[in-house]
Amino acid sequence: MKTNHITQQDIADRLNVSRITVSKALRNHPDISAEMKRRINKAVEELGYVPNLIAKQLSLQKTNILGIVVPDLENSFFAYLVDSIIDAAKEHNYNIILTVSREREVFEKNNIMNLIGMRVDGLLVCVSQETTDPRVFDYVRRVKIPLVFFDRAIKELHFSYVAFNDKVATLEALNELISRGYTKIAHFAGYSSTSIGNERCSGYREALINNKIPIREDWIIEGGYEIDDGIRAFEKLYAGGELPEIILAVNDRVASGAYKAIRKTELKIPDDIGILGYGLNDSARLFSPTLSIIDQDPRKMGRIAANLLIDEIQGISQNSHTEILIDTEFQWNTSILKR
Amino acid sequence: MKTNHITQQDIADRLNVSRITVSKALRNHPDISAEMKRRINKAVEELGYVPNLIAKQLSLQKTNILGIVVPDLENSFFAYLVDSIIDAAKEHNYNIILTVSREREVFEKNNIMNLIGMRVDGLLVCVSQETTDPRVFDYVRRVKIPLVFFDRAIKELHFSYVAFNDKVATLEALNELISRGYTKIAHFAGYSSTSIGNERCSGYREALINNKIPIREDWIIEGGYEIDDGIRAFEKLYAGGELPEIILAVNDRVASGAYKAIRKTELKIPDDIGILGYGLNDSARLFSPTLSIIDQDPRKMGRIAANLLIDEIQGISQNSHTEILIDTEFQWNTSILKR
């Protein structure tokens, strides 16, 4: 089935002018008389002309497309992020081509090469957990396509990078709790091999140390990032005897697991034990009682990353390896008793 | 900052052949000798040639791009859906340009016109709640770009359409519960003005009628689609005196509201009252007890819609207004006592 599009030539034919005149009129070039422009715009309406952006892009050597690579769209964090990137892109008249790596290095590489083939004006990428080979990124640098990493980066490559200031955020949240008299705080940690797990855990340790609270290694339970990991962690903690006042869970799924496990005991949230997690406001509200969180607003990150990239594309930002660490806020909800 | 790309001409120059020879060799045309192809492929490697897809698209009059319009990516239903569309598209070597309408008719229209400008090979659209004006879609038909509606459609336009069989799914789920002896079932409904609210509610009514259970209008509480609507609905129900055995909530946010409101009373889920919702498996598992759902698998819908569109693009599917209603499954989780 052949599509059916009008071209500038069609308009020119109908009006008996050259297609250059049409092209100029459409871009409101001063060369063309008002009368001519009027006639041409009328014909555009009548014929239903929609300019072929592909041809325009080829001619201008500029696509106004941003290429995005995310590990996984089913993670609502990334969904929100992409959503906000689309918003920011649209404001600057960019379209986006979205690709997903499924945390696989091969897919990520293929996606990036494909986006380069599409001649995107810039790349926004959150590297997969597997990624170690820098060669694709070397190629990106060689063809001089601006690239901004978000949330996760290969630091040694010195592209621009936007992420949350997890460690500081953790410090601040715990400082506040400690200043209100909470001292017994456990941590259901992620893997210390991942940067997220690492940053959060070291924020936890530092907060305790700063406040001269001894660190109980048996209260740092390293598990994973899923609901079941939260359940297992709480069971282990519960079996251990003495309970903390507050559990700092490495994300909302682990927090959900903790909720489930706690409900199986005689304990009540927040009366007997409080829970603090990391995550999105919207997911926190689904919990009952609502989960207190170190609020990671993906929309903020998306906007900042997109705007930074667009600045680099347009040559506004000279510095091609800016690092931005976003401050996040502690949101004290009903999963922790106010003191 | 100018990007830095190699062209077929560059390869031809280096090898002292014509660029046509290069073009043919790259597409493995039988015209070209094996030796020549070997030399050209070697040069491709050395120079790091990545074909310019924009130029290819213009030449072939085919972009291998699917345009997507969703109302909102922050709704995880759509995020999953887009994710699965990307999967299906990739398998057939299509890229996707993703746009978001924010439930606004104007944005939707602009997005579609923009995608037409990009000369996408086909469109996947879930219309906004506001949309009434068919003109953009008339234009889509006129330029002969294949379009498939998903989840929500303007039926009169007779484009292809993929959705869930909500009414039948509701009937089946309730039949099962009723056959296990549940008869007192309330419904926290959405608005009857929306097709989702309508389908689900009429499934509810029909199930009761089929099973000769009298319909209590005071047990059909029409609210909205948010957490607070679920809270309000339960408060109203609770104030009303007699309580049902089961609440059928129109979505997971309303179900979450019901959970919250119930927790404020002496009632226990599932011992005193059971909850049934519509939604995704993943969100259902975050509830404790896990929410029983009429499982709406967005990945299924995404794949079916994408494959249907690709069939239409490739002229495999003759029928340009296929309607597919997807069966959904009842998932009995711990929010309803097994009988």
Added chain:
DNA sequence: CTGAAAGCGCTTACAG
């Protein structure tokens, strides 16, 4: 105020 020429990087039908 209007238009002819050359170009963006690719492909395909045709000729030798």
Added chain:
DNA sequence: CTGAAAGCGCTTACAG
């Protein structure tokens, strides 16, 4: 087995 010609739909620098 190799290449010259024409084309996809646009833009821009130049000439009249």
